[in-house]
Amino acid sequence: MRTFLLNVFNGRVVSPWWILLIDMGICINAYIIAFVLRINVQLSYYSVSDMVLGATVVQVVYLASFLLFGSYRGVIRHSNYNEFRQLTIACFTAFLVLILCHAALQYVGYQWFNTPRLVLVFHFLLTAMLSFLFRMLVKETYSSLTKKNTSTNVFIYGAGEMGQITLEAIRSDKENQYNVVGIIDDNLNKWNMVLHSVPVMNWEKALKVGKAKRVEVVILAINHISVQRKHEITDACLDKGWKLKVMPSVGNWVNGISNQKQIRDIRIEDILGREEIRLNQLQIMDALAGKVVAVSGAAGSIGSEIVRQLLRFPVRKIVMVDIAESALYDLQQELLLSHSDAPFSAILADVTNEQRMREVFEQHRPQIVFNAAAYKHVPLLEEFPYEAIRVNIGGVKTLADLAIEYQVDKFVMVSTDKAVNPTNVMGASKRICEIYIQALSQLKNTKTEFVTTRFGNVLGSNGSVVPLFKKQIERGGPITVTHKEITRYFMTIPEACQLVLEAGFMGRGGEIFVFDMGDPVKIDDLAKEMIRLSGLKLGEDITIAYTGLRPGEKLYEELLASKENTMPTHHEKIMIAKVREYKYASIKNKMDELLLALKMENNEHLVSRMKDLVPEYKSQNSLFCQLDKKLVH
Known part of the structure; x- marks a missing residue:
C-alpha cells in the first residue's frame, strides 16, 4: 500500500x-x-x-x-x-x-x-x-x-526568519535525515512560543529536553551573530557532545535555493573570523563602473575571490590571467554556472612572459590591475630562490611596467606580512616588489596610481595550515605543528579581498596599506580547536607532533617593521604604513641586475643580491644565514 x-x-x-x-x-x-x-x-x-x-x-x-x-x-x-x-x-x-x-x-x-x-x-x-x-x-x-525511520533529533538555534527557513528546508526535503524537536533562542520574548508546531526554548531548557530526546545535532541558523557569540555556542555544544552545523546566510545559498543539503559542519573559519566588514560601496562602485579589470593569479585563493567580489559591481569586463591550467578552468566553469552573463575572459598565460603579457594588455586594454600572482610557500622558495625572483619579482616588474606603458588607471599589488623584516626568501621577494611599486609612483607624468596591500595569513587558502590540518585529522593524525609557541595573524579570504578592494580605491598612489589583522592566534591552539570541532579528543583519538621551525620560518609574524609607523584612514581596519622610500633609478638598476643574474648566478649569489636590496632581510633557520655573517664581517 x-x-x-x-x-x-x-x-x-x-x-x-x-x-x-x-x-x-x-x-x-x-x-x-x-x-x-x-x-x-x-x-x-x-x-x-x-x-x-x-x-x-x-x-x-x-x-x-x-x-x-x-x-x-x-x-x-x-x-x-x-x-x-x-x-x-x-x-x-x-x-x-x-x-x-x-x-x-x-x-x-x-x-x-x-x-x-x-x-x-x-x-x-x-x-x-x-x-x-x-x-x-x-x-x-x-x-x-517518505520520512526516514532513522532520523537524527536536532535543535535549531535561532527562532528568527533564518531559523524558520531552515525548519521549512528540512521538512520539505524527502531525503531529510533530521527531526527537529526544538528551537533555541536567546530572546526571552520568544521562549515558550510554538513555531510550526515546534517549541521555542532557552538554553537551560534545551539541555533538559536534549537529554530526554537524545539530541545529537544543533543547527545554527542566525543571519547576524557576533563571532564571540558563535564561539560561545560552539563551546557549549561541544561540551554537551552535540555536533554543531551551520545554515549559510541567504547570500551564500547555492543557486539562490535554500535546502537542507546546504546545512554544513561548522568550520574553524566561522569562529576565527571577525565581525562583518562594511565597505564603501559607492566609492568602489564609482571606481569600477564600466571599467576593464585584469586580475593576475586569478585562479588562486585570493585572486579568485577578488574576481567573485568584482562581479558584484558594474564592471565592463574581468580579464582573468593565470598559469595554473586546471585551477583557471575550474574558475571559468564556476562563473559560467553562477554568472553566465558575466563579462569575463580567462587567459592562460605566464606573468613573467613580457611578450605574452603585452599581447594581453594590447587586446584587452585593462584600466585597473590587481596583481595576486605569486609563489608563496616559504620552505619551497627557501630551497628554490630562483623561482621566487623569477615569478614574484619578475612578474610584478613586467606587469607594473606594462601598466605605465598602457596608461592603466590603478595598479594594486597584494603583498604579505612576511615582507616586514623578512627572514626568508619569500618575504624578501615581496618586500622588493613593494619597494619597486612604491618607487614607480614617484615617477612624474605617470597616469597609473600604484598601491600595495599587506596582510597576514588567509584562512582556508591553498596550502595554508587549515586545509593541511583537515587532511591530517581525516587521516587520523598526527597533526604537525612546527613549534608550540608559533603564532600567526589570520583573516578569512572574503575579508582580505574586501579590504583589498577598499584600500585599492582609497589610495592615490605610493601607499602601502596595512590591514588590522586582529589578535594573533597560536597555531597550537588552532590545531586543538580543529580537533574539538571534528568531535575528537586530543591524546585519545589524535595527537599533535611538534616538528621544529622550518627554514626561514618566524615564531611571530609582524605587520610593520619596528621603525615604521602608521597613519589612520577612514576605514578602521585599514592603515597606511610609513616606510623608507627608494629612488626609482637605483631600485630599477638593482632589480634589472638581479633578474639578469638569474641566467648565470647560483642561489647563494642571488640571495646575496636580495639582501643588498633589503638590508633588514636576515635569514633564520636557513642555509643563507651564513650570508648574514659575511655581511657583518
Whole structure:
C-alpha cells in the first residue's frame, strides 16, 4: 500500500484536472453545508429549485476563478505558502463576484439568484478552509510516507526568519535525515512560543529536553551573530557532545535555493573570523563602473575571490590571467554556472612572459590591475630562490611596467606580512616588489596610481595550515605543528579581498596599506580547536607532533617593521604604513641586475643580491644565514 501511494504521488497520477475536480466537489459540498447552517440559524424555508439554481451559479463562478488563477496546477505534495495564498485569492475573487452580482440583481429587482449573502459568506470560508485542509492532508501523508525511520533529533538555534527557513528546508526535503524537536533562542520574548508546531526554548531548557530526546545535532541558523557569540555556542555544544552545523546566510545559498543539503559542519573559519566588514560601496562602485579589470593569479585563493567580489559591481569586463591550467578552468566553469552573463575572459598565460603579457594588455586594454600572482610557500622558495625572483619579482616588474606603458588607471599589488623584516626568501621577494611599486609612483607624468596591500595569513587558502590540518585529522593524525609557541595573524579570504578592494580605491598612489589583522592566534591552539570541532579528543583519538621551525620560518609574524609607523584612514581596519622610500633609478638598476643574474648566478649569489636590496632581510633557520655573517664581517 505504501509503495502504491508513493508511486501515485511521485508519478503524479493525480493530474491537475483531477485536483480541479476535487476542488469543485469541495465547493458543492461546502455550498450544501452553508445552506444547512443558514437554515438552522434563520429557520427559513427555501425551495429545492432555488437551492439548485444558486448552487449552479456558485459552481460556475468558482470554476471560472480557479481556472483564471490556476490554483489547481500546483504539485499538492509540495504545497507551500504561495500556493495557499493563490487558492485563497481565487476563492475570495469568486466570493466577491457573487456578492456584487447578488447586490446588482437585488437592486434592479431580479429575484432569480436569491441565495442569501450569509450562505455565500459561509460557503467562501468553508471552500477555502476545506481546500486548504485537502492539500495539507496530501502534503502530510506524502511527508509521512517518505520520512526516514532513522532520523537524527536536532535543535535549531535561532527562532528568527533564518531559523524558520531552515525548519521549512528540512521538512520539505524527502531525503531529510533530521527531526527537529526544538528551537533555541536567546530572546526571552520568544521562549515558550510554538513555531510550526515546534517549541521555542532557552538554553537551560534545551539541555533538559536534549537529554530526554537524545539530541545529537544543533543547527545554527542566525543571519547576524557576533563571532564571540558563535564561539560561545560552539563551546557549549561541544561540551554537551552535540555536533554543531551551520545554515549559510541567504547570500551564500547555492543557486539562490535554500535546502537542507546546504546545512554544513561548522568550520574553524566561522569562529576565527571577525565581525562583518562594511565597505564603501559607492566609492568602489564609482571606481569600477564600466571599467576593464585584469586580475593576475586569478585562479588562486585570493585572486579568485577578488574576481567573485568584482562581479558584484558594474564592471565592463574581468580579464582573468593565470598559469595554473586546471585551477583557471575550474574558475571559468564556476562563473559560467553562477554568472553566465558575466563579462569575463580567462587567459592562460605566464606573468613573467613580457611578450605574452603585452599581447594581453594590447587586446584587452585593462584600466585597473590587481596583481595576486605569486609563489608563496616559504620552505619551497627557501630551497628554490630562483623561482621566487623569477615569478614574484619578475612578474610584478613586467606587469607594473606594462601598466605605465598602457596608461592603466590603478595598479594594486597584494603583498604579505612576511615582507616586514623578512627572514626568508619569500618575504624578501615581496618586500622588493613593494619597494619597486612604491618607487614607480614617484615617477612624474605617470597616469597609473600604484598601491600595495599587506596582510597576514588567509584562512582556508591553498596550502595554508587549515586545509593541511583537515587532511591530517581525516587521516587520523598526527597533526604537525612546527613549534608550540608559533603564532600567526589570520583573516578569512572574503575579508582580505574586501579590504583589498577598499584600500585599492582609497589610495592615490605610493601607499602601502596595512590591514588590522586582529589578535594573533597560536597555531597550537588552532590545531586543538580543529580537533574539538571534528568531535575528537586530543591524546585519545589524535595527537599533535611538534616538528621544529622550518627554514626561514618566524615564531611571530609582524605587520610593520619596528621603525615604521602608521597613519589612520577612514576605514578602521585599514592603515597606511610609513616606510623608507627608494629612488626609482637605483631600485630599477638593482632589480634589472638581479633578474639578469638569474641566467648565470647560483642561489647563494642571488640571495646575496636580495639582501643588498633589503638590508633588514636576515635569514633564520636557513642555509643563507651564513650570508648574514659575511655581511657583518
